[in-house]
Amino acid sequence: MNETLLRELIPAVTGVLVRRGADFATAEDAVQDALLRALATWPTEPPADPKGWLITAAWRKFLDATRAQSSRVARETRVAAEPPPGPTEDTADTLQLYFLCAHPSLTPASAVALTLRAVGGLTTRQIARAYLVPETTMAQRISRAKRTVSGVRFDELGDVATVLRVLYLVFNEGYSGEVDLADEAIRLTRQVRSMTQDEEVSGLLALMMLHHARRDARTTPDGALVPLAQQDRSRWDTELIAEGVAILQAALARDRLGEYQAQAAIAALHADAQTADETDWVQIVGWYDELDRLTDNPVVRLNRAVAVGEADGAQAGLAALELVDRAVPRYPAVEAYLRERAGDLALAARLYGDAARAATNIAERDHLTRQAARLNGVVRG
Amino acid sequence: MAKYLLLKHYRGGPAPVVDFPPMDQWAPAEVDAHVQWMHDFATRLQETGEFVNHQALSAEGTFVRHGGEGRPPVTDGPFAETKDLIAGWLIIDVETYERAVEVAGEYSAAPGPDGEPICEWLEVRPFLGSAPTVAE
Numbered sequence: 389m390n391e392t393l394l395r396e397l398i399p400a401v402t403g404v405l406v407r408r409g410a411d412f413a414t415a416e417d418a419v420q421d422a423l424l425r426a427l428a429t430w431p432t433e434p435p436a437d438p439k440g441w442l443i444t445a446a447w448r449k450f451l452d453a454t455r456a457q458s459s460r461v462a463r464e465t466r467v468a469a470e471p472p473p474g475p476t477e478d479t480a481d482t483l484q485l486y487f488l489c490a491h492p493s494l495t496p497a498s499a500v501a502l503t504l505r506a507v508g509g510l511t512t513r514q515i516a517r518a519y520l521v522p523e524t525t526m527a528q529r530i531s532r533a534k535r536t537v538s539g540v541r542f543d544e545l546g547d548v549a550t551v552l553r554v555l556y557l558v559f560n561e562g563y564s565g566e567v568d569l570a571d572e573a574i575r576l577t578r579q580v581r582s583m584t585q586d587e588e589v590s591g592l593l594a595l596m597m598l599h600h601a602r603r604d605a606r607t608t609p610d611g612a613l614v615p616l617a618q619q620d621r622s623r624w625d626t627e628l629i630a631e632g633v634a635i636l637q638a639a640l641a642r643d644r645l646g647e648y649q650a651q652a653a654i655a656a657l658h659a660d661a662q663t664a665d666e667t668d669w670v671q672i673v674g675w676y677d678e679l680d681r682l683t684d685n686p687v688v689r690l691n692r693a694v695a696v697g698e699a700d701g702a703q704a705g706l707a708a709l710e711l712v713d714r715a716v717p718r719y720p721a722v723e724a725y726l727r728e729r730a731g732d733l734a735l736a737a738r739l740y741g742d743a744a745r746a747a748t749n750i751a752e753r754d755h756l757t758r759q760a761a762r763l764n765g766v767v768r769g
Numbered sequence: 770m771a772k773y774l775l776l777k778h779y780r781g782g783p784a785p786v787v788d789f790p791p792m793d794q795w796a797p798a799e800v801d802a803h804v805q806w807m808h809d810f811a812t813r814l815q816e817t818g819e820f821v822n823h824q825a826l827s828a829e830g831t832f833v834r835h836g837g838e839g840r841p842p843v844t845d846g847p848f849a850e851t852k853d854l855i856a857g858w859l860i861i862d863v864e865t866y867e868r869a870v871e872v873a874g875e876y877s878a879a880p881g882p883d884g885e886p887i888c889e890w891l892e893v894r895p896f897l898g899s900a901p902t903v904a905e
Binding site (some may be wrong): 495496497498501519520521522524525526528529530532561613747748749750751752753 | 770772815816817818819820821822862864895897898899900
């Protein structure tokens with residue numbers, strides 16, 4: 389049994405403990421303990437019934453932890469009386485765990501950490517490495533998050549939109565360390581989709597797949613960004629694109645549009661073009677209009693200006709840009725791009741320089757610096 | 770979350786608002802109280818899940834550069850009069866820029882002589898992160 393399959397079992401095991409009467413925080417600690425033991429012992433002693441092994445090991449840990457506070461005999465009697473869990477309850481419990489870990493009372497970072505541990509089945513060490521913080525810091529972040537949600541009733545119905553926001557954050561973090569968070573986000577979103585009927589879950593899953601399919605082509609081997617128009621499209625994962633498009637089409641057919649479906653539709657139109665020149669920018673502008681209506685987000689209007697520039701020319705793009713707040717991040721980068729296409733190379737070079745200084749990540753800063761250097765070279769002749 | 774470097778300077782930055790003597794002229798108990806306070810501050814940030822790393826630096830350093838192919842590195846200094854001298858840092862991982870500023874404000878209240886806050890200037894610098902997956 390590989391580690392991913394082991395991690396698949398984690399939320400269901402926590403669900404069993406909670407249904408048996410354990411409180412979430414203690415149950416989750418007990419399951420993490422069982423997980424660490426499984427990671428250490430299963431390679432040499434694989435269990436016949438992995439899930440049963442985890443439930444037994446976690447339940448013992450839970451009893452050890454609570455022995456001091458309550459009558460052990462009473463609890464054990466209750467355990468013996470407990471019927472084995474059925475598959476339907478499993479699903480409901482797992483979904484409930486997602487809601488709890490994404491509870492609105494948590495800050496985004498706490499919700500992400502708790503989700504990765506309690507439903508993702510990652511160890512604290514793995515999560516700490518992925519976010520480049522010490523393990524003790526991450527452990528505290530997780531236990532504070534658990535305290536925050538300790539008053540939430542486990543059967544309180546949550547809002548799937550909060551879960552999707554957390555999964556989107558996990559996906560966008562990409563990967564560093566031993567865990568690929570993008571893969572992990574896709575796995576978890578797939579699991580949520582199997583438990584719900586929400587079109588936006590499908591929309592987010594499709595969006596993730598369509599972006600993930602292009603990942604290898606997005607950077608050079610030494611980490612430099614490759615813009616969409618210059619990517620080697622033969623390196624896109626066509627199988628993943630086909631799956632994402634199929635999931636999106638099924639969702640769109642149900643006619644309950646949301647922002648993730650609209651974003652995925654834009655990604656699908658890019659994925660659909662054999663070459664950058666064949667991109668259907670007119671349709672993409674249409675989807676940005678839908679997104680703008682759905683979200684009222686200035687970043688959407690910024691991206692829309694790029695699309696308008698491609699569909700109707702740089703002057704039209706610059707006119708669309710005038711509707712955007714100049715304080716929006718990446719504004720100078722977009723203006724630089726449109727100015728270059730409009731033929732104003734000196735201004736574009738200066739704006740690329742401004743954009744590079746304002747960049748919040750290294751790959752983007754280096755990319756923008758190269759653009760500025762390229763244009764300055766042309767301007768100097 | 771975003772990481773920030775809170776940079777302490779021996780020299781450089783705006784003019785100090787509290788004029789206190791160098792630490793080696795404080796009473797031993799005042800030095801102990803300062804060190805303990807710093808330690809407790811880091812522990813508190815660990816408990817809030819925001820601590821990444823902290824280090825103090827020696828007051829003297831040497832400048833080093835490449836000396837040409839096959840030659841040893843060229844060194845210069847230490848300079849007694851360097852305008853900007855870094856004393857140490859605290860790295861935090863926090864939800865917002867506002868929170869980073871809040872932490873820096875508290876960190877600057879470390880006790881000095883007579884237990885009064887030293888109110889030293891701290892420089893808050895955001896880290897450049899990794900590129901988001903969904904960018905276009």
